[in-house]
Amino acid sequence: MRGPLIAGVVGAVIMASATVAVLSDRTAAQSPFGDPNAEPAPFNPQMGALMSMLIQPRHTKLGLAGNAENWPLAGYMLKELRQGFAVVAKAVPRWKGLPVPDLVDAAVSQPLTLLDYAIKLKYRRQFDEAYEGLTKGCNACHATTDHAFVVIKVPDASSFPDQEFAPQR
Amino acid sequence: MSSAIRRVGWMAGAVLAIACAVSIAAWAGGSGFGDDDDNSEEEGPSYFGFVRDTSGATVPDAKVTVGVKNRGGVVTRTDLLGTYKVPGFGKEVDPKDVEVSCDKPGYKQLRVVRRSSPSSDPKIPIETECTLQRS
Numbered sequence: 001m002r003g004p005l006i007a008g009v010v011g012a013v014i015m016a017s018a019t020v021a022v023l024s025d026r027t028a029a030q031s032p033f034g035d036p037n038a039e040p041a042p043f044n045p046q047m048g049a050l051m052s053m054l055i056q057p058r059h060t061k062l063g064l065a066g067n068a069e070n071w072p073l074a075g076y077m078l079k080e081l082r083q084g085f086a087v088v089a090k091a092v093p094r095w096k097g098l099p100v101p102d103l104v105d106a107a108v109s110q111p112l113t114l115l116d117y118a119i120k121l122k123y124r125r126q127f128d129e130a131y132e133g134l135t136k137g138c139n140a141c142h143a144t145t146d147h148a149f150v151v152i153k154v155p156d157a158s159s160f161p162d163q164e165f166a167p168q169r
Numbered sequence: 170m171s172s173a174i175r176r177v178g179w180m181a182g183a184v185l186a187i188a189c190a191v192s193i194a195a196w197a198g199g200s201g202f203g204d205d206d207d208n209s210e211e212e213g214p215s216y217f218g219f220v221r222d223t224s225g226a227t228v229p230d231a232k233v234t235v236g237v238k239n240r241g242g243v244v245t246r247t248d249l250l251g252t253y254k255v256p257g258f259g260k261e262v263d264p265k266d267v268e269v270s271c272d273k274p275g276y277k278q279l280r281v282v283r284r285s286s287p288s289s290d291p292k293i294p295i296e297t298e299c300t301l302q303r304s
Contacts, residue, residue, distance in 0.1 A: 094293065096292065097215070097217075097290075097292040097293045097294050098217060098294070099296065102219065103250065103252075106219065106227045106250050106251060106252070107250055110226075136249075137250075140248065140249035140250045141250060143248060143249065143250075144248055144249075144250045144252050144254075
């Protein structure tokens, strides 16, 4: 009768030691965020990060500048936004198998051209219409790439409290 | 009686040991979980493309038929961006036997151009562009 009891205790001790060994080994060898002694890896942001870094803030600033009729700033942000799209299309030419340059072209090329005209003409109403078209293009592309839940809108407030958007006289 | 109890005890110990071993392996990263796959191993490549008019502008809400020669096909519509997507057919379907056509009231189909050859990567779709001309 004591045999099974001893076997059970011995088994439990062995399992507990194995668990401790595995855990301590894991802690020593790797953090979930990587190896502190590894060589620095090249920074290679993918689609979500690129959108958050290069596209969304520039879309916001372009809208705020146009709303303030700060045409030099709007022109600058339009150029920055165009360059952002070019970088994204080059950095991630295919996403989920889909051709990113073609999708970007279909989604934003026309409204970007209309925005360029509106800014050069300093024509607020055309700017608003073209900016709305740009925003719709963003959302259409999100839908095409199964990200319809990421809904972009015309900004109703500034998320850049340290930047003046009104034109400086 | 006591030998039967002893046997049951040993069996219980063995089951416990196996369960612990499996859970430790999993905890140590011994088992993995893959991402959701867009294409299963049994599927061939998916089909994707734009429908455009003769000016190059994309055409939303066009009817697109992706058919397999002598076997029927599927009908879909282009989205707001003027694109369509159709999941892969079975692996037994040769992509060369898949034909795409497009249609929209007020237009007639001008041409259909396959932009890429079948890729070995099942995540890369076969792209076919369909051009419509106002009739």
